Amino acid sequence: MLCKEAGHEIVCLANLFPSESKEIDSYMYQSVGHEGIKAIGQATGLPLFRKEIRGRPLNTEKTYEVEEKDEVEDLFFLLKTIKSQYPNIEGVSVGAIQSSYQKDRVENVCKRLNLTPLCYLWEKDxxxxxxxxxxxxxxxxxxxxxxxxxxxxxxxxxxxxxxxxxxxxxxxxxxxxxxxxxxxxxxxxxxxxxxxxxxxxxxxxxxxxxxxxxxxxxxxxxxxxxxxxxxxxx
Known part of the structure; x- marks a missing residue:
């Protein structure tokens, strides 16, 4: 919503969902409620891209360095796939408020894909x-x-x-x-x-x-x- 207020156009939605369709403990992603994501796509009327979470939180350091089988790489490949179909996209909406862990990892992925992370909620009261x-x-x-x-x-x-x-x-x-x-x-x-x-x-x-x-x-x-x-x- 804040992205739209700032003049950005929402092109599509992206979602990472757990394997075996069950709730998992992830350092990066919300997995509970994943069965309702398709309904969100339908409710917004926007194209929805989804990818199964295959990686695990292997690199849990404050600053992320690429780890081949880390769950962060699932986000990288999902956004890479979307960018191949929407080459003109420029940014990704990020909902982090205080989690430097999550913000750093999304910024890492965005930098590799030449995308701008839009963090409008960051450090808000x-x-x-x-x-x-x-x-x-x-x-x-x-x-x-x-x-x-x-x-x-x-x-x-x-x-x-x-x-x-x-x-x-x-x-x-x-x-x-x-x-x-x-x-x-x-x-x-x-x-x-x-x-x-x-x-x-x-x-x-x-x-x-x-x-x-x-x-x-x-x-x-x-x-x-x-x-x-x-x-x-x-």
Whole structure:
């Protein structure tokens, strides 16, 4: 959204998804909710390019140097494929807020492909950023929790619904309000970039780790459909 406000044209979407269609722990990518990515492509009306994550986080140093079988190289080859079909693309939107680890790796890939990383969220105040997303019309639901103060009961809650609790957890435990520390993950069901709204028709909560302090649980999105924006989500 901020890229468009700055005058850029969104040409297509890119997504890296886990092998065997299951949620994985990645240093770089969100994998939970990957079954809903096609719906995002349909909702935006933009071409969607996808690649299976084959690599692993082998090089975990602060500054990335190319490692052949590292998961970062999956991003390199995905963007390389896209650039071969869209030779005029010039930049990549990057959603990093505070993660130097992720930002450095996307910048590394972009430099090798002569692309400009567009990091409009970088080092923004997280409370202000969170509220600005809601105000701008981003409707997202929590689909994974993995931090103190968050449990499976928070799955499916919207940003508006969980806002006050996240602020409380920030004061109590120092949690990142925007989930930048991996506290939670979201799935966007509607935004100004969407032509249609995504309806989550069927989902199931899966307990990944029954930790008494910080349980890890996520939603598997089993059935999704598109609806007109004026339809009330059920």
């Amino acid at each position: 997280q409370i202000q950023l969170f509220d600005s997303m809601i105000h701008a019309g981003v409707d997202a639901i929590v689909i994974k929790v993995a931090a103190m103060g968050l449990t499976s009961k928070h799955l499916g809650m919207t940003l508006k619904e969980i806002r006050d609790h996240l602020l409380e957890m920030n004061k109590k435990y120092g949690s990142h309000v925007c989930g930048e520390g991996g506290e939670y993950e979201t799935f966007v069901v509607d935004s100004p970039l969407y032509q249609k709204r995504i309806s989550v028709d069927q989902c199931e909560a899966i307990l990944h780790s029954d930790n008494s302090i910080a349980p890890v649980a996520y939603l598997k999105l089993n059935s999704l459909s598109l609806c007109d924006k004026n339809e009330i989500a059920q």
